[in-house]
Amino acid sequence: MAVSFDLFGTLVDAPKPDDPARAIAAELEARGVDVPADWDEAYRTPYIDAPEGAEVPLHAHVSRALASRGVAVPENAARRAVIAAFDPEVERRKGAREAIEAAREGGPVGLLSNCSVPELVRRTLIRAELPGEFDAVVSSVACGWRKPHPKAFGAIAVELGTPVEGLTHVGDSPEADGGIEACGGRAILLDGTSLTGVPELLGER
Incomplete structure (x- = not known):
């Protein structure tokens, strides 16, 4: 998945x-x-x-x-x-790398970010020491659509070679990131759950 x-x-x-x-x-x-x-x-x-x-x-x-x-x-x-x-100081959150590694055990891993500033996603990944961690990276400024629009989730699904219904999306916004559920996919929302708990939740798929 x-x-x-x-x-x-x-x-x-x-x-x-x-x-x-x-x-x-x-x-x-x-x-x-x-x-x-x-x-x-x-x-x-x-x-x-x-x-x-x-x-x-x-x-x-x-x-x-x-x-x-x-x-x-x-x-x-x-x-x-x-x-x-918009070129900020960046702090990688605790458990980020471990969550990505856990996701990779089950299939391809991508990044889908709402961002209207060109180059900012790439710069942020470099500063967070996460470049090269993803099989595909899609930003809204590049694909033209913001989450929760289905075309945003469709864009990353295509890049990962999966139907959007087979996509699990991890994020912090019920409105934006939770939009994957309207597309038939699964959302893991970090409201009350930290990144350190994501590997266990991914294991339940």
């Missing part, structure tokens, strides 16, 4: 900026971008009419927000600013 893991809040702790708009503004200014005076309002305004459950890359949103105020920047500048603003 294939197993997928959530990343943030499950395998690692990686705090987000307290004020994302200000953090991004600081990184834009460091790159010579003239950030508009009403940036907070511009940042909060939606610009991309995406289907429900679709992921909007944060740098695309930032580019549109700047453009709405007459500030044109290369998309790469917005991308680099966003990545820098």
Whole structure:
């Protein structure tokens, strides 16, 4: 049976900026971008009419927000600013590696993470000393869909070579990660269960 893991809040702790708009503004200014005076309002305004459950890359949103105020920047500048603003210190949670190893005993192991920032999942895995631990890694910014949308779980299932009904997903969010159950798969939620208890729960499959 294939197993997928959530990343943030499950395998690692990686705090987000307290004020994302200000953090991004600081990184834009460091790159010579003239950030508009009403940036907070511009940042909060939606610009991309995406289907429900679709992921909007944060740098695309930032580019549109700047453009709405007459500030044109290369998309790469917005991308680099966003990545820098969300590049956190990372702490791997106790039991993370053991849970992954236990999952591997039963079949392929993947990672499925909601993340609108490009490169952040890869950087986080490196800092948590978990690169190369997964047979497949899927982020919402790469596949275009956020958990609990079925297409997000479908994307990791395809990468792991299993029907989505055969997937067990481990995560901390009943709403997002628990969405695997609506697809016919199994959820292991870390609400009252730590990662150290996951190997035993996986053994019950």
